Amino acid sequence: MNLIEETVASIAPLDETAMRDARDLQARLTKPPGSLGVLEEVSVRLAGLAGQCPPPQPEPAAVAVFAADHGVHAQGVTPWPQEVTAQMVANFLAGGAVVNAFAAQVGAAVTVVDIGVAAELEEAPGLLRRKVAPGTADMTAGPAMTAEQARRAVGTGIEIARELGARGARCLLTGDMGIANTTASAALIAAFTGLPPERVTGRGTGIDDATHAHKVEVVRTALDRHGLAEGHGMAPMEVLAAVGGLEHAAIAGFVLGAAALRVPVVLDGVIAGAAALAAAALCPDALGACVAGHRSAEPGHGAAVESLGLRPLVDLELRLGEGTGALLALPLVQSAARVLREVATFDSAGVSEKDAARP
Numbered sequence: 001m002n003l004i005e006e007t008v009a010s011i012a013p014l015d016e017t018a019m020r021d022a023r024d025l026q027a028r029l030t031k032p033p034g035s036l037g038v039l040e041e042v043s044v045r046l047a048g049l050a051g052q053c054p055p056p057q058p059e060p061a062a063v064a065v066f067a068a069d070h071g072v073h074a075q076g077v078t079p080w081p082q083e084v085t086a087q088m089v090a091n092f093l094a095g096g097a098v099v100n101a102f103a104a105q106v107g108a109a110v111t112v113v114d115i116g117v118a119a120e121l122e123e124a125p126g127l128l129r130r131k132v133a134p135g136t137a138d139m140t141a142g143p144a145m146t147a148e149q150a151r152r153a154v155g156t157g158i159e160i161a162r163e164l165g166a167r168g169a170r171c172l173l174t175g176d177m178g179i180a181n182t183t184a185s186a187a188l189i190a191a192f193t194g195l196p197p198e199r200v201t202g203r204g205t206g207i208d209d210a211t212h213a214h215k216v217e218v219v220r221t222a223l224d225r226h227g228l229a230e231g232h233g234m235a236p237m238e239v240l241a242a243v244g245g246l247e248h249a250a251i252a253g254f255v256l257g258a259a260a261l262r263v264p265v266v267l268d269g270v271i272a273g274a275a276a277l278a279a280a281a282l283c284p285d286a287l288g289a290c291v292a293g294h295r296s297a298e299p300g301h302g303a304a305v306e307s308l309g310l311r312p313l314v315d316l317e318l319r320l321g322e323g324t325g326a327l328l329a330l331p332l333v334q335s336a337a338r339v340l341r342e343v344a345t346f347d348s349a350g351v352s353e354k355d356a357a358r359p
């Protein structure tokens with residue numbers, strides 16, 4: 001078996017006993033039952049993932065920012081030059097980007113992964129040089145990646161999850177950097193959900209109406225070219241290779257790797273949403289490890305999380321990527337676990353329970 005098959009085979013569903021224990025415990029904690037809303041469900045999932053109640057505290061946390069370039073950039077789908085991908089990588093490594101500020105705020109480590117940046121990048125602390133190719137090919141002209149490149153990128157994502165886990169991370173967060181990657185995200189989301197391009201293609205970094213209309217047509221052209229209309233029946237790895245980015249493939253692997261380690265993975269925005277659709281198509285049980293950090297302003301992201309049955313924790317109209325939305329959600333995930341670990345029960349604290357006779 002290869003790394004991807006081995007990893008998929010090792011991913012088990014959430015542990016029902018631990019989840020039942022967590023629900024029972026939530027009902028006995030000194031608060032009205034259900035009063036922590038969505039966070040109670042998060043705590044139950046964390047227990048199910050760990051196979052124990054209470055679950056371990058999901059910290060320390062590490063965000064992996066997967067950076068790559070995109071051949072579809074040539075189609076004029078974004079106003080930003082491709083060099084910005086490499087320039088932002090340098091900014092991440094210098095600590096000057098929003099992801100660095102948010103990571104510092106919540107105490108998460110930042111690792112940058114060159115999975116497919118067009119430019120040659122020099123060795124630097126905090127940079128993992130794992131370039132599979134210097135960017136993808138233009139998906140409107142042919143497959144974005146070869147099958148081998150897609151496999152290598154997914155495998156690298158699995159390895160990065162393992163490496164961060166081996167360094168002690170107990171919560172993983174996804175990040176991305178890749179000019180034009182919202183176009184590839186839209187194509188992946190359309191291919192995996194069957195929704196039409198106009199429903200899932202957004203404005204990315206910010207484009208006018210004419211460019212947006214053109215971007216929708218670029219996505220439609222790519223889907224047509226690769227026979228990815230609704231009901232296509234293509235295998236997930238083939239879909240990734242046809243219209244995905246190297247960072248999408250790596251993030252899909254990262255999700256699989258986290259699920260195999262039984263470590264929660266907090267998903268960022270539309271790029272992670274597209275990658276999670278691929279991961280879930282490869283292994284539905286991998287979703288058990290996933291927490292949707294936030295809901296991005298990109299329409300395709302809403303479609304992706306709905307299709308995955310995930311409930312985003314934060315909704316602040318963010319449309320940045322880098323891992324920023326996942327980082328904002330991290331304290332919520334950690335608080336959810338801490339409740340199960342630290343809050344007293346009615347019994348232990350001597351607090352009276354609700355009078356059964358009263359409404």
Ligand SMILES: Cc1cc2ncn([C@H]3O[C@H](COP(=O)(O)O)[C@@H](O)[C@H]3O)c2cc1C
Pocket residue numbers: 077078079080084088176177178179180181182183203204205206320321322
């Ligand atoms: C300065 C800058 C910093 C960023 N940080 C994340 N992105 C985000 O925007 C890009 C995707 O948008 P589109 O598909 O419209 O090109 C990705 O690189 C994503 O990570 C950035 C974009 C820019 C310009």
Ligand SMILES: O=C(O)c1cccnc1
Pocket residue numbers: 182203204205268269270271296297298301318319320321322
């Ligand atoms: O949803 C995101 O993460 C996003 C949106 C726009 C541009 N880059 C990323």
